[in-house]
Amino acid sequence: TNAFQKLTAMINDPETYPVFETVEESAVLQVTGVTPNISPWGRPQDFPLGVKMAAFFVDNLNALEDPRRPIIQTGAQDLDNNPIGYKGIPSAYAGPESQFEFNASTLNRAQVENPMQIFLMTYAEVEFIKAEMAQRGYTTNAQEHYEAGVTAAITQLGATTTEAYFDNPVAAYDGSLEQILLQKYYALYFVDYQQWFEFRRTGLPELPTTEAMLNDAMMPSRFFYPSDVQISNQANYQQALELLGGADSINTKVWWDNN
Known part of the structure; x- marks a missing residue:
């Protein structure tokens, strides 16, 4: 509660506590590809190696008709190598991989090839903090900050969006903390451990579990x-x-x- 009160004071006094107001102001390490400023992935071809996208991650982006999909992942294919859109598999599934009669989407290696960006603190994250504060009743304009956060998160990955994005009922602000933090989950993609920190703090988004998961399907603390x-x-x-x-x-x- 004390943290929320301090954040409220900061948000209501932007002259004393200025924060990012555009995507361009975000704290981002620009990796040029010129030695020594090169991608930490020495072998970008290994980035997607043995990796399949999780169904939870992909299904939400599909429902949102999200323009980040081709930037983050490759398309899935059926067993005859025909494209079938973006499709993932359950996290910690039980049984053999052969149960999936398709080749699931995997990570797009272009994300770690030179030149690239390493996100530290983004304008999108700032807007989602403001959206959460407003949703909790400490400040106002939750929808405005939610939409600004979503738009910034899409922009920072090099995709574009329009107002029509929010015409989708799945994307339109519904007043819930769950929706804000689901979109923040995607905004924090490729931002260090921040998704995990947010989950530990809020328990959101509600991630699916299976009996095959280790640690009794509990997220490590x-x-x-x-x-x-x-x-x-x-x-x-x-x-x-x-x-x-x-x-x-x-x-x-x-x-x-x-x-």
Whole structure:
């Protein structure tokens, strides 16, 4: 609650707390492809290797008729190599891969080829923060900030959108936090661990689970401590474990995680 109050004060005082107001102002590392400023993916051909898009991720974009689809992923094909649009497979499916009688969409390797962008903090994220604050009743104009956030998220990936995008009932603002955070989930694609942080903070979007998932289908709450810390900093590592309840567990919630 205190964080929401501080954010409210910042949003209502833009002269003291200026924030990004355009996509161009976003904090983005521009990778030129000129040494040493080159893609961290030394072998872009490995980026999609052994990867299939998740049905949840793809199905939402299909329902939105989202222009980011060809930028993020390749098209799927039937077993005769005929295109069948964009199609993913369930996360952590049970049984053999042969059960899927099609070749699912995979990651588009062009995303990690030189030149490329590495997103740090974007204007889209700022607008979704404002949209959430308005939806929760701390500020106003939730729909305006929601639509600005969606438009910015699409623009930052190099796609374009029009007002007609929001004519789609799936995309039109419905007043819910769930919708704001689903679109924020896509806006945070390729932004470090931010999607995970948002999920831990809010429990949204509601991700599908299966019986085949490890960890009883629970999203991890934290990382393990690195092995080098465990070995070379044993005393402080043990002290940290005591603060965590005695175990270095991925399910131990950090101090701010109330979900």
